[in-house]
Amino acid sequence: MMKTILMGSAALAAMTGGALAQDTIEVTLGVLNDRSGVYADLSGEGSVVAARMAVEDFNAEEKGLDVEILSADHQNKPDIGANIARQWYDQEGVDAILDVPTSSVALAVAEISSQMGGILIDSGAGTTELTRGQCQPTTIHWTYDTAALATGTGKAITEAGGDKWFFLTADYAFGHSLEDETSKVVQENGGEVVGTVRHPFPATDFSSFLLQAQGSGANVIGLANAGGDTVNAIKQASEFGITQGGQSLAALLMFVTDVHALGTDVAQGLQLTEAFYWDQNDGTREWSERFEERHGAKPTMVHAGVYSGTMQYLRAVEAVGSTDALEVAAKMKEMPFDDPLFGKGYVRGDGRVIHDMYLFEVKSPDQTQGEWDLYDQKAVISGEEAFLPMIEECDFTKTAG
Amino acid sequence: MFELLGIPPQVLLGQLLLGLINGSFYAVLSLGLAVIFGLLNIINFSHGAQYMMGAFVAWMLLAYLGIGYWWALIASPLIVGATGLLLERFALSRLYKLDHLYGLLLTFGVALIIQGLFRNYYGISGQPYQIPDLLSGGQNLGFMYLPNYRAWVVVASVIACLGTWFMIEKTRLGAYLRAATENPVLVGAFGINVPRMIMLTYAFGVALAGFAGVLAAPIYSVNPNMGADLIIVVFAVVVIGGMGSILGAIVTGYGLGLIEGLTRVFYPEGSAVVIFVIMAIVLMIKPEGLFGRAN
Numbered sequence: 001m002m003k004t005i006l007m008g009s010a011a012l013a014a015m016t017g018g019a020l021a022q023d024t025i026e027v028t029l030g031v032l033n034d035r036s037g038v039y040a041d042l043s044g045e046g047s048v049v050a051a052r053m054a055v056e057d058f059n060a061e062e063k064g065l066d067v068e069i070l071s072a073d074h075q076n077k078p079d080i081g082a083n084i085a086r087q088w089y090d091q092e093g094v095d096a097i098l099d100v101p102t103s104s105v106a107l108a109v110a111e112i113s114s115q116m117g118g119i120l121i122d123s124g125a126g127t128t129e130l131t132r133g134q135c136q137p138t139t140i141h142w143t144y145d146t147a148a149l150a151t152g153t154g155k156a157i158t159e160a161g162g163d164k165w166f167f168l169t170a171d172y173a174f175g176h177s178l179e180d181e182t183s184k185v186v187q188e189n190g191g192e193v194v195g196t197v198r199h200p201f202p203a204t205d206f207s208s209f210l211l212q213a214q215g216s217g218a219n220v221i222g223l224a225n226a227g228g229d230t231v232n233a234i235k236q237a238s239e240f241g242i243t244q245g246g247q248s249l250a251a252l253l254m255f256v257t258d259v260h261a262l263g264t265d266v267a268q269g270l271q272l273t274e275a276f277y278w279d280q281n282d283g284t285r286e287w288s289e290r291f292e293e294r295h296g297a298k299p300t301m302v303h304a305g306v307y308s309g310t311m312q313y314l315r316a317v318e319a320v321g322s323t324d325a326l327e328v329a330a331k332m333k334e335m336p337f338d339d340p341l342f343g344k345g346y347v348r349g350d351g352r353v354i355h356d357m358y359l360f361e362v363k364s365p366d367q368t369q370g371e372w373d374l375y376d377q378k379a380v381i382s383g384e385e386a387f388l389p390m391i392e393e394c395d396f397t398k399t400a401g
Numbered sequence: 402m403f404e405l406l407g408i409p410p411q412v413l414l415g416q417l418l419l420g421l422i423n424g425s426f427y428a429v430l431s432l433g434l435a436v437i438f439g440l441l442n443i444i445n446f447s448h449g450a451q452y453m454m455g456a457f458v459a460w461m462l463l464a465y466l467g468i469g470y471w472w473a474l475i476a477s478p479l480i481v482g483a484t485g486l487l488l489e490r491f492a493l494s495r496l497y498k499l500d501h502l503y504g505l506l507l508t509f510g511v512a513l514i515i516q517g518l519f520r521n522y523y524g525i526s527g528q529p530y531q532i533p534d535l536l537s538g539g540q541n542l543g544f545m546y547l548p549n550y551r552a553w554v555v556v557a558s559v560i561a562c563l564g565t566w567f568m569i570e571k572t573r574l575g576a577y578l579r580a581a582t583e584n585p586v587l588v589g590a591f592g593i594n595v596p597r598m599i600m601l602t603y604a605f606g607v608a609l610a611g612f613a614g615v616l617a618a619p620i621y622s623v624n625p626n627m628g629a630d631l632i633i634v635v636f637a638v639v640v641i642g643g644m645g646s647i648l649g650a651i652v653t654g655y656g657l658g659l660i661e662g663l664t665r666v667f668y669p670e671g672s673a674v675v676i677f678v679i680m681a682i683v684l685m686i687k688p689e690g691l692f693g694r695a696n
Binding site for chain 1: 621
């Protein structure tokens with residue numbers, strides 16, 4: 001008797017549970033990034049905040065999506081990142097992984113996502129390989145890539161008369177590819193590369209490399225590095241009177257948090273390319289203010305990319321009615337977006353997100369009106385111009401049929 | 402004019418000078434390590450974190466209290482030294498009976514905690530700190546532009562190194578210290594408070610790290626990881642010089658700075674490993690280090 005009652009209630013529970021499951025779609029998002037190392041400020045906890053804001057702003061609950069967000073630290077190591085991704089897909093039921101800065105980790109996670117039925121919506125990594133040589137049907141590359149940075153900064157500076165370049169390059173895959181892409185752009189625009197020095201990664205002291213650049217006869221010193229390396233190089237360039245001597249610096253990858261760390265008296269006049277800046281229009285300002293209230297600092301373009309990418313993902317899940325990776329990825333590519341942070345844009349067949357990029361110049365100390373008032377916008381680079389054209393084999397809208 | 406492997410002598414001179422400047426940091430940091438190891442037998446793995454604290458305290462003094470560089474140069478080492486005092490008194494002093502390894506583990510753990518705390522509160526990107534007005538600008542030496550601040554770094558580090566060496570090797574206080582490490586019981590029997598002396602010595606070594614941190618603040622990025630990047634190199638310097646040898650730490654600090662500077666001209670890609678290659682060679686030929694005494 002007791003047994004039948006128990007079984008009956010279990011069946012009832014199963015039935016109601018089943019009925020509920022039809023109404024709500026459970027979505028689990030994993031924010032995988034650097035939470036303790038060099039990229040922790042530009043991605044890190046801020047990306048989790050951005051993803052959460054996207055879920056709230058989307059009104060996920062009202063729309064029948066039950067969204068959970070996980071986060072983990074990949075420590076910028078591909079093996080650690082790959083393990084977490086596998087475990088997330090395997091045991092935690094994660095549907096999409098977000099952010100993933102550090103190109104080598106991103107490439108590993110892209111492959112695992114494709115194999116294990118997940119989606120990678122990358123915001124933090126720079127390599128163009130994500131949508132070219134190692135493209136996957138379930139990779140979406142949201143915010144920027146090395147080619148867009150090279151086009152933005154390289155072209156603008158060469159056209160403005162900075163035609164003799166000397167590169168200070170971080171001696172690893174990212175630095176080399178940034179240098180290559182930028183060299184191409186410089187040469188296409190009539191400039192020349194007069195020298196290169198490859199510095200160890202990470203490095204603290206740049207004085208000897210800067211001295212070599214100083215004596216090279218170049219009028220532009222291109223910094224093909226990132227994070228603390230770029231900050232240190234710029235700090236020391238100002239100390240050694242590089243800019244006073246008529247040479248200008250071009251930071252090829254720099255985030256607003258780096259400029260903030262340097263301060264405007266050292267960073268003033270630097271030109272750099274970003275996909276987003278908090279103080280561009282009412283939409284970016286409103287969102288950034290809400291972000292700052294929660295996170296205590298202004299957002300970087302990586303944070304903004306996580307927000308927009310999550311939005312687009314949730315829209316696609318709602319439209320498809322499931323979290324099937326291939327279907328959702330295809331849907332994301334079908335629907336152009338117009339959001340307050342990136343404006344109008346679309347996800348191309350290879351997963352490359354096409355949106356405008358911007359050339360900024362760092363303000364001088366007497367121009368700024370506050371801690372985060374750092375950039376003047378110099379130019380808008382259209383998405384089609386900024387990003388490389390798609391290669392045929394990576395157009396998954398065709399091959400997926 | 403002669404050229405060496407296609408490098409004009411002006412460039413070479415410039416790079417040698419820069420090497421000397423970097424060597425100044427190595428010397429001050431490895432000196433602190435050597436003092437602590439030589440007199441206390443502790444491998445102080447939190448030295449890098451203490452160097453970072455030196456830079457951060459200088460920044461905090463400026464940001465929160467408006468205290469500038471020159472006062473920070475005195476106050477920051479004192480504050481960082483005081484934290485060393487507490488660390489020795491409440492943790493390290495309990496480990497003297499045990500193997501070296503325990504001190505190493507403790508200080509390593511402390512370093513991770515300190516770095517984690519700073520990262521949590523101040524983020525990873527770092528804080529801006531300007532060169533003091535008095536030392537901004539530079540001199541054109543003909544072969545290179547030497548920023549005044551870098552020249553000051555060399556002067557300040559030479560003074561700190563010579564002062565420390567003199568105090569330990571040539572004064573009565575230094576003699577007590579050395580005696581206390583040789584035979585603490587006997588020295589204690591003469592009425593000298595040995596534990597307190599050891600505590601102050603550790604604090605002094607830590608203060609040296611803090612001093613190097615203040616020197617570094619205006620030219621390197623002030624961020625929670627700045628010491629972690631440097632400490633491994635500095636340990637290599639200490640090993641090459643001979644663990645615990647004060648003079649060895651100073652001489653190899655400057656010497657390796659010069660060698661690293663030269664590598665940056667001839668083969669920049671190798672500049673990160675050259676010190677470790679030298680360390681490996683020295684360990685093979687003279688395991689006790691260049692200035693170390695074999696036991």
